[in-house]
Amino acid sequence: METSRIPGFYNMTVEERIEMLKELHSSSDKDLNNIKRHVPLSTEMADKMIENVIGTFQLPLGLGLNFLINGKDYAVPMAIEEASVVASASHIAKIVREAGGFTTKATERVMIGQIQVVGCPDFHEAKEAIINQKELLLEAANNAYPSIVKRGGGAEDIDVRILNEDTESKYNQMLILHVYINTCDAMGANIINTMVESIAPIVEELSNGKVYLRILSNYADRCLAKASCVIPPKYLKTGAYSGEEVRDGVIHAYEFAASDPYRAVTHNKGIMNGIDPVVIATGNDWRAVEAGAHAYAARDGQYSSMTIWSKDEYGNLVGELELPMSIGTVGGATRVHPLAKFSLDLLNISTAKELAQVIVAVGLAQNLGALKALATDGIQKGHMALHSRSVAIAAGATGEMIDIIAEQLIKEKQIRVGKAKELVEEYKK
Template identity: 75%
Template sequence: MKSSRISGFYKKTVDERKRIIKEMYPFTEEELEEINSNAPLTVDTADKMIENVVGTFQLPLGLGLNFLINGKEYIVPMVIEEASVVASASHIAKIVRDAGGFTADSSERVMIGQIQVIGCQDFYKAKAQILKQKQALIQAANDAFPSIVARGGGAEDLDVRILNEEADSKYSTMLVVHLYVNTVDAMGANLINTMAESIAPLIEEITEGKVYLRILSNLADRSLARARCVIPPHLLTTGDFSGEEVRDGVIHAYEFAASDPYRAVTHNKGIMNGIDPVVIATGNDWRAVEAGAHAYAVKDGKYGSMTTWSKDLEGNLVGEIELPMSIGTVGGATRVHPMAKHALQLLDVKSAKELAQVIVSVGLAQNLGALKALATDGIQKGHMSLHSRSVAIAAGATGEMIDIIAEELVKLKDIRVGKAKELVEKIKI
């Protein structure tokens, strides 16, 4: 059986790790070659994805281990250049695993299309007329994209908002139609935009106004994913810090982020350190996920923490996260980029809803990893230890010399390229 708990994985060579993955997954030789290749995205493929292509740009692909979510094992592909992120997420996932794992759920996969109308003579009458013809508009939207309806999705509802109606508003009064579309396992940007554009002429006719924008919203607050973990204090014991001390330090760190936007931005960036690498690995739009997550962090009127951390009656540390997840498992780069397809194979998710649950669980783990470090030895100790390898490479170290130089930099507490170059020269002599 596949297990995400692979002891000592980080100590193994790259080839040893590849052999482990080969034994665990039914990849073909061709697929393994693509995963192991130094350039799985060809320039020809890249040229079909974006404009003005001159080459490809690679980032490291690592595996987040130890994840147990809703009782299922997950090995999580993570694409990121920052040291310590994959290690931290895997470390916290092991702690949560020992506590029973993450529980996660998600709402229906409903995304929002917006149609902006300007210049109505009577905005309230226009709103009433649109609502009166709601079903006809929903049907027209579905007629524009019948394939999503055949897959069990499609436009399901519609409502109307009037913005800037105050007499002293410096902006134009406008009517905005929200079209709610079940995108099933697609992220849905193209289909929503197509639907919004298709019903724009009808809306102009009904409202006697002029339609300007017809586009999706990345604030996908009807496509939410949630994750939760409950950790007994003894599992949090770290060095000279008791589990209770770590628990309380994590809660105080969270309270700082919940109270102060200056701290919340960095706190939430740490959460996205876990989320973005999975979104990127699976070929999804990480800018859309970022935008939606940060907008959702203002839902209570002030920018705050994307997570909550508290203590339950038994003294356990309880972590929770809820975020919009505008992601998909079909279409877009997930269909074109070979590594995105293989990342989804590694994850073994059956739907976009399941993928969203994995993503927020990783975000919650990454957040706890950062808060736990801040509450104990500080963030730099572990981060700089891993960063030392990059410094050694930048100084010209190769092969076994990289680890030797990195260990010496950590020992000296002087992790600089200049110092690393001195050590490289000494070893060469």
């Protein structure tokens, strides 16, 4: 993508936006035609992906614009049904762009496979035996999936824990192995599961116990991505609110979420409003990302805000978001879903680490968009303006009538289907 800064994009028709994409990105006509025909996934292909297929279910696919991340432009595909999310993320990305853009980084792509062992005669002896044979176990795990080793990944380390050692119940006492596996650019579920299943018999022999579960963990706390931004107050001025007032309002809103789980849940849901659409658009497992993100938000013993907002010594607003990001750019739906492949191509990314960094930047932008709205005019103003169009369509409005009915609903402050139906009937007379 030459640039993600496309003024007036929201005012264009869908056809005009696609023509603009042709000019700015080297997408094939076939890819763009798939979007225009609204048939990105055939039922035949869907039938090969899951069971009991009866059709496909589509979501709107939009572009988060204005994203400048580590000096590189990104137009970010976002698949979501909720109004105002794409607009909010793009608006904040423009502000952050003017302030210098997002800075991101990521750790190595190390995922976790778990093996549960029960019934050990002596759990401490079992733990010691496994640790002493760590190299043997790592070699066996890598032999089970040699292709990932050839790509520079594979099993790298093993950790062993004893759970519920002091309890009397035989069901509570267990030995847990963590196998740390670099999955390169794959999300890695199949790689991890294959490896831990392959070494389970060796673990049983070493521990004199019985292995039950052997499966990946979606709490990928060794596969982290972090985004940050620094915004001078002058870029935050909104209507009658000074930049300093907006900055302080954002920080107060963050502190509320950091201190109260009831607020944190809604606060973090807003962050995932930005993250999930990108994960979905790129064919990744958004449930795994959600689960890992919420677990990370509770890593200190209390569920809290995923983001951190503060003021630096120069009075700038500083935002940070760090999350586990178990996503991939190869394998799974990324390989077979036409629009997932198109989305990855449009992003012009080379690695899963880069994709993870883009995703957390969008999450940080979406969070600031929500907090900025809450700290100023309230979140309903922008949200309901977009929601009014959906209400108008639900009431039977079509064509130019949609905008007319939507504007009237906003003017009368009655954004509900019943009122919209009345207006549609009046318009038709």
